Amino acid sequence: MRHVPWFTLAAAILFFLSPLGQSILQSAFYSGERLSNSIAQFMLMVVAGIAVALALLEWGIKYYIRRRARSAARG
Numbered sequence: 001m002r003h004v005p006w007f008t009l010a011a012a013i014l015f016f017l018s019p020l021g022q023s024i025l026q027s028a029f030y031s032g033e034r035l036s037n038s039i040a041q042f043m044l045m046v047v048a049g050i051a052v053a054l055a056l057l058e059w060g061i062k063y064y065i066r067r068r069a070r071s072a073a074r075g
Contacts, residue, residue, distance in 0.1 A: 005058040012051045021047075 015021045024047070027040030 003059065003062075005055040005062075008051060008055040008058050011054070015047070 016025065024040050024043050027036050028044045029037070031037050031040065
C-alpha cells in the first residue's frame with residue numbers, strides 16, 4: 001500500500017463528490033438524451049485520463065525521491 005498515489009486518489013474522489021463531478025456522472029449514465037450522454041461520457045474519459053496521468057506523475061516523483069534518498073544515504 002506504500003506505492004498507491006494517495007494524493008491523486010483523494011483528489012479524484014473529492015472531484016467526483018463535488019457538484020460538478022456529480023453532474024458529469026449523472027449526465028453520463030442517467031440522462032435521457034443520447035447527445036448529453038455522449039458528451040458527458042467523453043468528459044468522464046478525459047477526467048479519468050487526467051487522473052491516471054497525475055497518478056503516474058505522482059508515482060514517478062515518489063520513486064525519484066526515494067531513489068535519490070537511498071543514494072544520498074550511501075554516500
